[in-house]
Amino acid sequence: MRAACWEDKHKVEIYDVPDPAIVNPHDAVIKVTNTTICGSDLHLYDGVVPSMEKGDILGHEPVGEVVAVGPEVKNHRVGERVVVSSIIGCGRCFYCRNEEYSLCDNSNPNSWMQEKLYTYGTAGIFGYSHLFGGYPGAQAEYLRVPYADVNAFAIPDGISDEQAVCIADAFPTGFMGADLCGLKGGETVVVWGAGPVGQLAMKSAWLLGAQRVIAVDNVPHRLDMAHEVNCAETLDFTETGVTDALREMTAGRGPDCCIDACGMEAHGTNILVGAYDALKQAAKLETDRGHVVRQMIESCRKGGTVVIMGVYAMFMDKFPLGAAFNKGLTFRMGQMHGPKYIPRLFDYTLHGDVDPSFCITNRFLLDEIPLAYEVFKNKSDNCVKVLIKVA
Ligand SMILES: NC(=O)c1ccc[n+]([C@@H]2O[C@H](COP(=O)([O-])OP(=O)(O)OC[C@H]3O[C@@H](n4cnc5c(N)ncnc54)[C@H](O)[C@@H]3O)[C@@H](O)[C@H]2O)c1
Ligand SMILES: [Zn+2]
Ligand SMILES: [Zn+2]
The missing domain is CATH 3.40.50.720 (NAD(P)-binding Rossmann-like Domain)
Structure with a gap:
């Protein structure tokens, strides 16, 4: 698949990389249709977040279609349109049960790195450095979603892809x-x-x-x-x-x-x-x-x-x-508790209280992501938020 990879400070490139697959029984794989770039990606782009490695796939705001589910996934089926929370909760630990998903005890396989810096490890985040789990990100054609029942949400009819992409991270x-x-x-x-x-x-x-x-x-x-x-x-x-x-x-x-x-x-x-x-x-x-x-x-x-x-x-x-x-x-x-807020934000959007897509000002294709980073970082072309149309 094609994916936007962090190469170095101020250098993002589109590469062919292996497709993701189901690794754990609670995983799903989605075909990403829309994604975007966050101010947090700019911190990676500017090289101020430690533990990025050449070739890391960026991005944490996916909207897509489920293409595979592991045997333990109960809430999702192939073909469903979903938005995925940027931060990854396990749904079962003390913190997830308190709806403090970004403090999850289980979703960050590199929590040992965080323990050295922060005493305790926190949740994994898609495409957001090895400190946050080293998960491949969503600025790609496909994405593996761990604990899919917790982190992926079927998008109700009446909510557009552009609205949903804002509900992955920026709106919550x-x-x-x-x-x-x-x-x-x-x-x-x-x-x-x-x-x-x-x-x-x-x-x-x-x-x-x-x-x-x-x-x-x-x-x-x-x-x-x-x-x-x-x-x-x-x-x-x-x-x-x-x-x-x-x-x-x-x-x-x-x-x-x-x-x-x-x-x-x-x-x-x-x-x-x-x-x-x-x-x-x-x-x-x-x-x-x-x-x-x-x-x-x-x-x-x-x-x-x-x-x-x-x-x-x-x-x-x-x-x-x-x-x-x-x-x-x-x-x-703190980092936001995506799964706590996403259902409530669907409601506000469906009822017309908010149309979160108002902030999307500039649109790009997957291959144009390096340019999209420049435009978003420099706030050129009146940019507030970009939409990346992947498929
Ligand atoms: N806590 C979370 O879970 C979470 C999730 C998403 C984003 N973020 C963070 O939120 C922040 C904003 O994200 P964004 O996507 O809106 O990014 P952005 O970079 O587009 O927005 C930051 C804005 O701050 C302005 N700014 C810079 N210095 C300022 C100052 N001294 N006073 C007032 N404004 C100033 C900039 O001009 C810019 O418009 C980033 O740090 C991002 O990493 C946190
Ligand atoms: Zn973000
Ligand atoms: Zn948890």
Whole structure:
């Protein structure tokens, strides 16, 4: 089959590789029809996530048709149209039974690597480095899906492939960001990053009861989408002092909830600290650039909630723990729990509350994936999210 393989930093190539097959009785194999590229893939593309190897197949947002099922698969049959969660749960461990699928104890065969870095291993993720299991990814013609009964979901009639591809990862991540805010109704929610995850976090914040949504980014067409599609007020962090602006916009109190939808490659908002973090990351003295986390801690109201959905890998410098502690902030974060949210997001989509495909702006074929990475990374051609039509 043809697949998009990580070759090196900023180098993705399409190769012929062996087709996947059923390995374990709970596996399914799907023929991928649609997939996409995530901001998390950009962290791999930029070489800031450890343990990528030449030839690794990328991608974790598959929509496809089931072509084979193992003898223990009960919920799926050949020919069914499915979307697959980016993170892989086993469905049986302590964490999966608590619907914390991204903390699964069983789905990451390389959890020993994570134990060295994080003390405990977490779930496997398709196409997302050896640290997360070394699973071949979804930017390919076929994909092996472990624990298919847990991670694959039959797509209801009435949900399009383009909507479903957003439900594999970007929508559940944005939704979990809003969910972790613990909204009771009436809150002001600020979302840093108006990429696909940020856009869907804004949409979800409204769904869950926010009274006001504010988007922070510096890419004009993404801020325009936040404003026009998601009714967010917008702040360009290169033009405004974000913390001061947010204080003013909230009558001096600060926002109730802050969501990070940027992650470890956030751009510096202050030239000196920005340069410091960029240099330390380049020299591998620091792995995670902390501009957004610091700014959220500064900006959030006392007693507010800081949610981190943007991905961080290892260490960050200059974490303002004193401010976080004395302001009594609550922190919530993590890789998203796909199987917990996917059925609920089908419902929102079917009922017309949200059409998550609004964020898809650019379309490519499988062989054009190297170009799609460039366009998505550079946000050129007004790109917010790409769709890769595989078959
Ligand atoms: N937790 C999870 O399970 C999960 C799942 C999917 C994606 N992610 C992560 O979510 C993040 C966003 O993903 P995406 O697909 O939307 O990516 P993206 O790269 O398209 O979006 C990130 C946005 O952040 C903006 N940005 C950069 N620096 C900023 C700053 N200082 N302040 C405000 N905005 C800033 C960029 O301009 C960009 O628009 C990534 O870190 C990705 O790895 C996490
Ligand atoms: Zn992702
Ligand atoms: Zn599990």
